[in-house]
Amino acid sequence: MLDATDRRLLALLQEDATISIADLAERVSLSPTPCWKRVKRLERVGLIRSRVALLDRGALGLDVTVFVAVRTTQHSDEWLQTFAEGVARIPEVVEFYRMSGEVDYLLKVVARDIADYDRIYRKLIKVAPLHDVSSSFAMQEIKSTTALPL
Known part of the structure; x- marks a missing residue:
């Protein structure tokens, strides 16, 4: 192709x-x-989805990156739809994945600081019933790229 x-x-x-x-x-x-x-x-054919400007998080004051692991006891389509729609309404969640293994969902969140993340966290836990939410704060970004290997 x-x-x-x-x-x-x-x-x-x-x-x-x-x-x-x-x-x-x-x-x-x-x-x-x-x-x-x-x-x-x-x-x-969809190989180029869009063309965008990549912004500098630090220059925008979004210095904190948080990986949020979510576990739930709910696995119905209705629950997932509610959760996915609620997470989609939180602009600070920049990536969102359904996972295999011990964690059900993994989110990447950007925030100004810890207090800002707490505000985002409070929004997240209101979206749908969750069993466990674990937050890991990135200490250093070693590699980050949008380029796919060709």
């Missing part, structure tokens, strides 16, 4: 989604029109 040129286009767009078609075409050795058509095809 993907050839080497498509992979190179995707890699370059992951580095900088604002690159012009002319510059992108030059870097993958295509003329602008075929390059543009390839990018449009990659968007149309």
Whole structure:
């Protein structure tokens, strides 16, 4: 499905989604029109979901990253729908996963400070009945990327 040129286009767009078609075409050795058509095809088939600006959390005062492990005794579709919809309404939850193993759900939360996280935590525990909530605060970010390996 993907050839080497498509992979190179995707890699370059992951580095900088604002690159012009002319510059992108030059870097993958295509003329602008075929390059543009390839990018449009990659968007149309869903390999490029969107193009976004990545913000600096620290510059925005969101210095605390918290991983929240949630366990529940509820496993019905209705409970999950309620929980998922409630979590979706908390903007500080930037990632949300249903897990296998001992933890049922894992959330990544960004906050200004511990007091701000406590405010978020209080919102979270009101969303749906939970059995256990465990919060782990990141001490240092060693690697964080949105780039997928191609």
